[in-house]
Amino acid sequence: KNQVEQSPQSLIILEGKNCTLQCNYTVSPFSNLRWYKQDTGRGPVSLTIMTFSENTKSNGRYTATLDADTKQSSLHITASQLSDSASYICVVATGGGNKLTFGTGTQLKVEL
């Protein structure tokens, strides 16, 4: 069964600090891996998409890495801001890329 597991479940950090979120997956066949940000009460918004051949992709203060051999990904947030408080969801696409398996997310809270 295709699965995406994220850790930690929740995280609290101080504004300005960095953090790294983890994602492990068992999805086959692999098409691409995505990270989404979901603010409370809103739909997810895409941060990055990485294919098998990409091992790093950045979007502003967000940097995602992918190790396709170990089936692990991470999302690193630099110089966190209060607006980074949200759920971060790891998603793996399979088959033709349209069937997505979602993780349950890491709930991040950034405090003053």
Added chain:
Amino acid sequence: DAGITQSPRHKVTETGTPVTLRCHQTENHRYMYWYRQDPGHGLRLIHYSYGVKDTDKGEVSDGYSVSRSKTEDFLLTLESATSSQTSVYFCATGGGREETQYFGPGTRLLVL
């Protein structure tokens, strides 16, 4: 929300009542999706469409039907709502494969 609207945004209904949720997009994306999001679960695909009148089932399609008569509209129908269908429903659109999926704002459905 990338030109995606969902209606209604909130609905309370009774068990056994039919319910239709509407998703409207303005970006002319070929693919449209319906997901549900429940605590402790990642988003799960209910149904998706790859063109007008072309639809397919997702992993949690029992009790749901869909229709797409126009590119811009994708309807999700609960023929006879049950309490287990209480959830937040998200519509998404995209071009498929390695392209981003854009999510709507969600519909909160409570079945009493």
